[in-house]
Amino acid sequence: MxxxxxxxxxxxxxxxxxxxxxxxxxxxxxxxxxxxxxxxxxxxxxxxxxxxxxxxxxxxxxxxxxxxxxxxxxxxxxxxxxxxxxxxxxxxxxxxxxxxxTRFDAGEGGINDTLAALLGLDVISPFGPDGEKCGRLCTTSETTAHGLCNKIKETLGAPCVLCGNPEKEIRTVALLGGDGKSFISEALKVGADAFVTGASGYNAALEAADRELAVIDAGHYHTEFLPLVQRMTSLISSAFADVSVAVSGAGCEISCF
Missing domain, CATH: 3.40.1390.30 (NIF3 (NGG1p interacting factor 3)-like)
Structure with a gap:
């Protein structure tokens, strides 16, 4: 039991x-x-x-x-x-x-590690402000900002918003599911080519684009929901064979048209 x-x-x-x-x-x-x-x-x-x-x-x-x-x-x-x-x-x-x-954001194998794996990114290290190392710095096979957007849309079913040059070559990606406005400066510090997040903020993204950082806003819900479901289902099902796990059918209250 x-x-x-x-x-x-x-x-x-x-x-x-x-x-x-x-x-x-x-x-x-x-x-x-x-x-x-x-x-x-x-x-x-x-x-x-x-x-x-x-x-x-x-x-x-x-x-x-x-x-x-x-x-x-x-x-x-x-x-x-x-x-x-x-x-x-x-x-x-x-x-x-x-x-x-945030403990599931920051922890090994949590939201952001799972999001990186879903997007085919290789994690190098955590990144973020002191005491908030929730994000992940990753590498990717050679692509462009536009190509990365297409991969995100295909994988997460997300309506991507790109701020920056769509033809920019991308090899390093800073990533944070959910609200990443406060992490844009950290993405710049670590020298990422692109920052993938769920909510970036207009002014912060515009400033980042001026500094050659492509900001891809894929939606708060989309950047966290699938990683949560995939990882948590695996964890609970593997550790507790007598427990059934289901995903809420209530869905997201925010729709894209």
Whole structure:
């Protein structure tokens, strides 16, 4: 029998809190009984109302998300306070939530290592500001910024946005799934030809392009969802044979037209 405690201890061993960014709030978000048996796990990038409803109606014992369900301190536990509604609903139903966020970004084999592997990139080293080495510096076979965009679109189903010269030759790629605005200066420091991220910011990307760094914005959701699903499914299925893992059908609330 596998319990909430077993699964969290396993994940915490692979991706300990020491890997988390100082400002982050990740870990065990909701848990009414850590000794509860886990038979069904639901994976989601975000724990939205629809994901919570899906977990409850589907009889799931545990949700594993990337983004923390509780990021800022809760001001009150009340139906009148929107931030508390989903945690209260899940707690009442006995559904636990684990969110690993930046420790899963930074850790070996986590979001960014998996994203690099999906894109056919070879990781050289972590990169990022001190205390936030979540990104990855990679090499790639000879290509152009346009060619790299096409690879990302094909692999992730992402609507790429390129800021820079599409014909620029690319051999080194700095990569960070999710919001990478604060990592653009670090990508410049390590001498990358391109920076692939999920959210770059207009002004920061424009400035980077002026300094010969091609910035490829592939979407926050697209750069994290597939790596999360692929890696976490493998981890849980391999370590807990008695636990079934499913991907939330609630999907992304943001669509591209």
């Amino acid at each position: 596998s319990t909430i405690k077993d699964i969290y201890s396993f994940l915490d061993g692979l991706y300990p809190r020491t890997l988390s960014c100082e400002w982050d709030n990740d870990g065990l978000m909701v848990c009414r009984n850590s000794e509860r048996e886990v038979k069904k796990v639901l994976l989601a990038l975000d724990v939205t109302r629809k994901v919570a409803d899906e977990a409850i109606s589907g009889g799931y014992d545990l949700i594993i998300s990337h983004h923390p369900l509780i990021f800022r301190p809760l001001k009150q536990l009340s139906e009148e306070y929107a931030g508390a509604l989903i945690p209260m609903k899940l707690f009442s139903a006995g559904v636990s939530v684990i969110s690993l966020h």
